[in-house]
Amino acid sequence: GAGVSQSPSNKVTEKGKDVELRCDPISGHTALYWYRQSLGQGLEFLIYFQGNSAPDKSGLPSDRFSAERTGGSVSTLTIQRTQQEDSAVYLCASSQSNSPLHFGNGTRLTVT
Amino acid sequence: QKEVEQNSGPLSVPEGAIASLNCTYSDRVSQSFFWYRQYSGKSPELIMSIYSNGDKEDGRFTAQLNKASQYVSLLIRDSQPSDSATYLCAVGSNFGNEKLTFGTGTRLTIIP
Numbered sequence: 001g002a003g004v005s006q007s008p009s010n011k012v013t014e015k016g017k018d019v020e021l022r023c024d025p026i027s028g029h030t031a032l033y034w035y036r037q038s039l040g041q042g043l044e045f046l047i048y049f050q051g052n053s054a055p056d057k058s059g060l061p062s063d064r065f066s067a068e069r070t071g072g073s074v075s076t077l078t079i080q081r082t083q084q085e086d087s088a089v090y091l092c093a094s095s096q097s098n099s100p101l102h103f104g105n106g107t108r109l110t111v112t
Numbered sequence: 113q114k115e116v117e118q119n120s121g122p123l124s125v126p127e128g129a130i131a132s133l134n135c136t137y138s139d140r141v142s143q144s145f146f147w148y149r150q151y152s153g154k155s156p157e158l159i160m161s162i163y164s165n166g167d168k169e170d171g172r173f174t175a176q177l178n179k180a181s182q183y184v185s186l187l188i189r190d191s192q193p194s195d196s197a198t199y200l201c202a203v204g205s206n207f208g209n210e211k212l213t214f215g216t217g218t219r220l221t222i223i224p
Contacts, residue, residue, distance in 0.1 A: 033211065042116075042200060042216035043156070056211060091155060100146070101212070103155035 002026065004104035006092050012110045013082055021077040021107045025094030032075050033101060034067055038088040046090075049075065082111045114139040116203050118215035127224050131188040135201030135215055138182070144204035145177055146212065147186045149197045156200055160186060191222045 005024040013019050025032050034046040045059035049069045060066070064082075069075040079086055089108050093101040115138040125131040133147075144163055148156035162168045162175040162184065174187040184203075188195055198219045202212040 035214075040120075040216075042118075043202075043212075043214040045211045045213070048211045059211070100158040100161060103157070105155050 004092055004094050004102055006090075006104035006107050008107055009105065010108045010110075012112060015084060015111055016081055018078065018080045019082055019109065021079075021090050021092075021109070023075045023077070023092030023094075023104060025073065025075070025092070026102055027073075029094035029096050029102070030072070031095045031097075032069055033093045033095075034075070034077050035091045035093065036088045037091060037106070043091065046077070079109075082109075084111045087111045114142075114203070114213045116201055116213050116215040118199075118201050118218050120216055121219040122221055123218055124221045124223055125191050127191055127193060127222055129191055131191045131195065131220055131222070133186040133188075133199050133201075133218050133220065135184045135186075135203075136182055137184070137201075137203045137213075139203065139205065139213075140179075140182065142179075142182075142203045142205055144212075145175070145184045146202040146204070147173075147175060147184075148200040148202060148214075150200055150217065151197045188220075193222045193224050196220060196222045 007022045030051045032049045035043040047067045048056040064080045067077045089106040091106045093103045117136045147160040150156040160175040162177045168175045172189045176185045198217040200217045201215040204212045
């Protein structure tokens with residue numbers, strides 16, 4: 001079946017602009033995660049959605065970052081007033097209960 | 113602050129030899145441990161999970177866990193050039209769905 005789908009695959013934006021990154025999880029997966037990977041770095045946890053529970057936002061680096069998940073499926077990560085340090089690959093993953101995370105191919109964000 | 117430490121490498125291993133990748137973690141209550149493989153420009157893919165002390169074997173891969181020493185390792189037997197990738201260690205606090213803490217990864221190169 002289809003895997004986790006992310007769009008766009010690449011995004012170049014000017015400093016100060018807002019961007020939206022989209023994630024389509026695997027159908028039926030109740031959990032959805034956003035991670036960020038900077039060049040040469042490990043994965044940094046951003047936010048976690050599990051079913052209808054309140055999301056775990058503890059990893060969001062600033063109030064410029066927000067995410068929502070509509071209807072328990074598609075998720076959008078929004079970064080307002082982008083800064084150069086926001087440049088990274090943003091990875092989305094989904095999973096079913098007690099199953100491994102399945103990652104999408106990521107969105108490479110470049111802030112100029 | 114939960115931490116997962118890995119030697120960034122690069123680790124070079126001759127084809128056919130055993131590659132040994134190591135990871136230490138700081139959170140004593142960690143319960144789940146994962147190894148992900150990430151090819152350059154690609155998303156991470158799960159190759160091993162381990163939850164109990166001891167060894168777990170899957171084909172050419174063996175994961176080893178020592179909770180007392182807060183240490184987890186991955187052995188790759190009969191290394192192949194296709195094993196060349198970055199290997200990410202990830203640690204979780206529960207057995208089920210939850211955010212994982214990732215190490216920065218070890219870059220492995222298999223020399224033909």
